[in-house]
Amino acid sequence: MYSTFAQKKPLVVFVCGDHEYSGEQTLPYLAAELSKNYGIETKVLSAYPNQNAEKNIPGLEILEKADLVVFFLRWRQLPNDQLQYIEKYLKAGKPAIGLRTTSHAFNFPKGDVSENWNAFGEWAFNAPPGWGGKANHTHYGHKSSTDVRIAPKARKHPIVKGVSSDFHSESWLYKVQPDYPSGDSEWILIGKAVNPDKEAIESPVAWIGTNSFGGKIFFTTLGHPADFAIEDFQKLLVNAIHWVLGLKAPKKWKGKIDIQVPYRGIVK
Incomplete structure (x- = not known):
């Protein structure tokens, strides 16, 4: 279903x-x-009117036409009329990509009718079910960074076509081990914390698999704005988008994308 798009461009x-x-x-x-x-x-x-607006992402009805959705969310509390478009999309078994804080995309209060969405990372991306919790999903401090390398079994995978065997990321490593990623997930990239604030264990920072709805997935815990300036990370994302769509990795890399966005932190 997703392997060819001869009649139209994929959305x-x-x-x-x-x-x-x-x-x-x-x-x-x-x-x-x-x-x-x-x-x-x-x-x-995008969240409206700004990134801190947790209860409104206008335009989600377009997911009814989408061939792939890429999520970069953190602690949203979207209303049911918006959540239903995400739910319908995923339940159709369509492919999905998640970045970094999407492991804890939602943060509904205890007892809320949408509280089950707090485990979105688990059932959509085989990631830990939210921040902290039973998986102790955490990171190793804002003064740390991450050395990244291609997982041994993934060296010939099309997602890493043209990607260096190792590179450095400004993202502080997310702990997902020992229980995640779950299901049939295959590690693509492995991260080692540099200058961690506590004892650190290596964890996968990118993986592929099938989610609980049968959808093809790619997830990465990388996503610091400085990562987007790294050509290897750009290639990884472009390749991953093609792969989950069932397309071959681009024959030719069109060149580094000029992305210069500063890290702002959480600004209320």
Whole structure:
């Protein structure tokens, strides 16, 4: 179903709202590049009126037409009339990509009718079910960074075509081990914390698999705005988008994307 798009360009929708990492600024650069050089139609949806607006991402009805959705969310509390578009999309078994804080995309109060969405990372991306919790999903401090390398079994995977065997990321490593990623997930990239604030264990920072709805997935815990300036990370995302759509990795890399977005942190 998703292997050919001979009659039309595939539509990739980016859904942003993450408080901290400026996904609503970095992802439009990627979307524009896909549209300009890789034959992919794109649409970017962002939290309104700004990244701290946790209860409104206008335009989600376009997910009914989407061939792929890329999520970069953090602790949203969307109303049911918006959640239903995400739920319908995923239940159709369509592919999905998640970045960094999407492991804890939602944060509904205890007892809320939508509280089950707090485990979105688990049932949509085989990631830990929210921040902290039973999986002790955490990171190793804002003064740390991450050395990244390609997982041994993934060295010939099309997602890492043209990606260096190792590179450095400004993202502080997310702990997902020992229980995640779950299901049939395959590690693509492995991260080692540099200058951690506590004892650190290596964890996968990118994986592929099938989610609980049968949808093809790619997830990465990377996503600091400085990562988007790294050509290896750009190649990884472009390749991953093609892979989950059932397309071959681009024959030719069209060149580094000029993305210069500063890290702002959480600004209320």
